[in-house]
Amino acid sequence: MQTHQFDAVIVGAGGAGLMAALYASRGGANVAVVSKLYPTRSHTGAALGGIGAALGNLEEDKPIWHAYDTVKGGDYLADQDAVKVLAEDAVRAIIELEHMGLPFDRTPEGRISQRRFGGHTSNFGQKAVRRACHSADRTGHMILQTLYQQCIKANVNFFDEYHVVDVIMNQGHAVGVVAVQLGTGELHVFHSKATLFATGGWGRVWRITSNAHSYTGDGAAIVFRRGVPMEDLEFYQFHPTGLYGLGVLLTEGIRGEGGVLLNRYGERFMERYAPRIKDLASRDVISRAIYLEIRDGKGIQGKDYVHLDVRPETVNRYLAEAGEDRRIDAAYVAKNLAETLDVCRTYAGVDPLTEPMPVQPTAHYAMGGIPTNVNAEVVIDANWTVLPGLYAAGECACASVHGANRLGTNSLVDLVVFGRRGGMAMADYAKHADFVPLPPNPAGEVAAELERLRSSRGKTRPGDLRRQMQQVMMDHVGVFREEKGIQSAIDSVAELRERYQNDLVIDDRGQRFNTDLMEAWELGCLLDLAQATAQSALVRTESRGAHSREDYQQRDDANWLVHTLVFNKHQGAQVKGPLELEIDLNKKVNMSLAEEDERFLPRERVY
């Protein structure tokens, strides 16, 4: 076993991790980025449509309007102090990305081009606004590439294909992580003053998902096993337009450019659900609308999907109907939605220029996660107590800026804004803090867990357990939920988790690149998060944002303007015994913007 020492260790090399690495390193810290993937493989690269900021390059815009849309989009569960930071910092952060070389598309004047996106409006909901800065429909790819390039320029230390499997705590501090070097199977201990998790989400809990195979919630599960609660796990976003059957994402930018959703009768059904901004309503609203259409037998051929139509003749017809002058042609669609065309042609054999695309909601984004304050410091209770040395940013974290439902583009905003702040905060912390010593045998416990998995000789393959978990969660903890279903999901996942401990078998017993072993370990993370998600969903007896309870259909502001904190009573790196969870409902939503401006007070959410 090797031990390394760095001021700041960053786990995960997506947008949040690389942003943190860059700013921690600019702040003078000696930084290591430890990632199970090569940085350019990270899932930030799959983000398509844009990154929102009130630059006002094409029409008037203000950060406070962006904040309003974010609070409303989040169904009033977002912490408003954090939302204010998000909307204000976004402008600065995006200008800095441009300075780093990000190839944004340009306006005729040479400024960063912006487009419309779901839920983004001007003047407190009045009309759709062009706020999403874009680089064709591969904005996330360009952010990831640009940040990686800058990290190379800044000589950041990369430990690529080192899979982090435990966080090390000592004397009330986070003091580093344990990682498996995938190429050799060797364990490494990274001793640090500050450790930041930027490990992304856990869409692989569900059967239909837009998420990467590697999106298995490792970071969240690791800290959850070491005493850090998870916040608002029940709020998991289903993106309305996943490619039918596969879940591959078709960007909201399609609708931003004028694309419309149609049911089997060719009806633009969003006119009924969101009369004002229709197909640009926020994602939870549209996903529910699609489910309701399907339930009404209005899916295409009566099946469980609808059409997304961006054919120029369709778009132009609705633009004319809306009294807009703008018209589009095939070349325009091809240039601005190149990724979409490629995905549809490759996977569905559908050419969006001549046919509508088959779509269904797909598991997409965790609004909840590791609780942090606005400096990305991890907080471990309802009183905002900071765990010294531990940070989190990006999708694995919950600041909470997305509340009960995230607006399109705000994931990229979140990771650059809070990655940046986390990096700066780590550098400051490292300047005055000393290394807290490592505990004896810091890798012992997780080494034992890995050996247990490596030598397991039961009868159940990890792939079978994973498939069953994904189906159960899709059926009962998806777009719509109710008590009986959620309870059955909890029971099923608990049973799968029991088999994971007692009846697992894997084939590969080697050290070198043992993906069989690491996939089994990742499954343990998914099972923990699935059960904690279902438990959080069971407790919240109201409907808000992405959490739709059929047995409690109303939002209940009198009782539920609180975050859900779920604690894991068992502590340790091993998956042992049943998962015992404890829920704390004492963390109130921050309403600081509403105190100054009543437009930020909760009210009925109409689009």
Add this chain to the structure above:
Amino acid sequence: MDVTFRIRRYNPEHPTNKKPYWQEFTLKDVAETDRVLEMLHRIKWEQDGTLSFRRSCSSGICGSDAMRINGRNALACKLLIRDVGTKIQVEPILGLPVIKDLIVDMEPFFAQYRAIMPYLVNNDPLPDDGRERLQSPEDRIIYDDTTNCILCACCTTSCPSYWANGQYVGPAAIVQAHRFIFDSRDQAAEERLNVLADPNGVWRCRTIYNCTPACPRGIEVTRAIGEVKLAIRKGSPQGIIDPKNVKVHH
């Protein structure tokens, strides 16, 4: 339908079989629209957990799963069974050392990438108004194609010149250099052109053209290399690409 996979296996840790070998797997109930990557997963999850390969996004953007499939480089997640038929041969990409099964050592590839200074260099003061640097849509479009690169190595490891000489910087590194050389905001074109004028730079390219069809992102790799060659001859990237002639992918 049934499909048969013939896969190149290698595991130096194997107790008895330390040399590379071919192994066949048969899968039942395969649909024409199933992805090659899904089928590799089925083999791994249902038949042999030791089969090792890289993958992540499964939608063609992360670049993890470059493989040689029926003799051509591709991302396994972007090929469907109807593209490859029912007898499918899969082996690791060529020209990089194999670690295990379909997993190769990417370090030489990334070292070549780092050699061309893959980052924007601009030492001018930032705009006084605190805003973005300006760039016209025409200046933006001329390097658009090469910004698509995902560093999957399909192009570099399809290149016979690279197979013959692993010191050659390779198509992917040149594509990445192109992305900066032709960016109006960048000031290090000369240094990059110097790196690429080296004996192991662009002149190892013999326009064999394997790279362009290998690119899963549709980048016109050979053309980009040609434009860099031209810039080296002229000593400057100015005036080489006409924005009106830049093809937009359809």
